[in-house]
Amino acid sequence: MSWATKLKQTLAGLIARRTPLSSSQWEELQVLLLEGDLGPELAEQSLENLKASLERDATLEMALANLRAILLSLLPADEGLRLVNPPAAILFVGVNGTGKTTSIAKLAHSMREQGRRPLLVGADTFRAAAGEQLQQWATRLGLPFIGHEIGGDPSAVVFDAMEMAASRGLDPVLIDTAGRQHTTHNLMEELKKIKRVLGKKKAGEPQEVLLVLDANAGMNAIAQAQVFHETLGVTGLILAKFDSPARAGFLFSIARQWQLPTKFVGVGEKAENIRPFSAVEFLDQFLS
Ligand SMILES: Nc1nc2c(ncn2[C@@H]2O[C@H](COP(=O)(O)OP(=O)(O)OP(=O)(O)O)[C@@H](O)[C@H]2O)c(=O)[nH]1
Numbered sequence: 001m002s003w004a005t006k007l008k009q010t011l012a013g014l015i016a017r018r019t020p021l022s023s024s025q026w027e028e029l030q031v032l033l034l035e036g037d038l039g040p041e042l043a044e045q046s047l048e049n050l051k052a053s054l055e056r057d058a059t060l061e062m063a064l065a066n067l068r069a070i071l072l073s074l075l076p077a078d079e080g081l082r083l084v085n086p087p088a089a090i091l092f093v094g095v096n097g098t099g100k101t102t103s104i105a106k107l108a109h110s111m112r113e114q115g116r117r118p119l120l121v122g123a124d125t126f127r128a129a130a131g132e133q134l135q136q137w138a139t140r141l142g143l144p145f146i147g148h149e150i151g152g153d154p155s156a157v158v159f160d161a162m163e164m165a166a167s168r169g170l171d172p173v174l175i176d177t178a179g180r181q182h183t184t185h186n187l188m189e190e191l192k193k194i195k196r197v198l199g200k201k202k203a204g205e206p207q208e209v210l211l212v213l214d215a216n217a218g219m220n221a222i223a224q225a226q227v228f229h230e231t232l233g234v235t236g237l238i239l240a241k242f243d244s245p246a247r248a249g250f251l252f253s254i255a256r257q258w259q260l261p262t263k264f265v266g267v268g269e270k271a272e273n274i275r276p277f278s279a280v281e282f283l284d285q286f287l288s
């Protein structure tokens, strides 16, 4: 049974009883809300709200509509990338394996379809496979790529990439970064340096810092958002691997705490498997 079906059944059961709910019944509902990855505070807030609607003798539809309205109000208005003054740099960050490299390839593919000329940049110089993976995508999609030898300085790569983009009229510059280093601290320092170098090379860059989150990350996604946002100033999220059964309710918590908009959703491993995020669609899926 899907999560939303369980939620509806539990609510319907509670409503049908027409008696004040026992604490174990509330607990049942709370556990369900937590299973949707809402996070403790938001689950509590949603629960209070459901409690209020149920006490007003609401119908199941009313209780659900109420929950939907609360959740929808948390998500920022849908927005795409905000890019001006080409070449614009977009930094893609996120922990190991979330889908950074694949998301860049997918976005580059869709940008090219819209008539843009993106440049793919391999600034993950720690693993041979990382640069190769992006380069293979570039070759397959027929898009320009720039990277450096293993162990090279990722900041030097982005410097060269901005020069190349300016001289060849490429835009935007999509920068892939490492998800893992020896320590998280090292990784964050490296990413901060890349960001600093971009800003020195061209004022106002990077114009976007996109944090890629795996839809299956559960509550970990909230911790990831906190660390990356505090260190780098994230401008938006990409929800990758949303073709899985994961609910990704953590988006509500992240939006509530840091007002971060989700800009794209990855729904598979192929180049065309990405689409702009829609808050309404996400909510429909969350509650269906
Ligand atoms: N089903 C599905 N798989 C995805 C999606 N996005 C990425 N993947 C897969 O997830 C795995 C990791 O993706 P990568 O793009 O390599 O992730 P990464 O963040 O670049 O990983 P590191 O560079 O190791 O940090 C690959 O096998 C991808 O094919 C998606 O939207 N749906």
Ligand SMILES: [Mg+2]
Pocket: 100, 101, 102, 124, 130, 176, 177
């Ligand atoms: Mg990668």
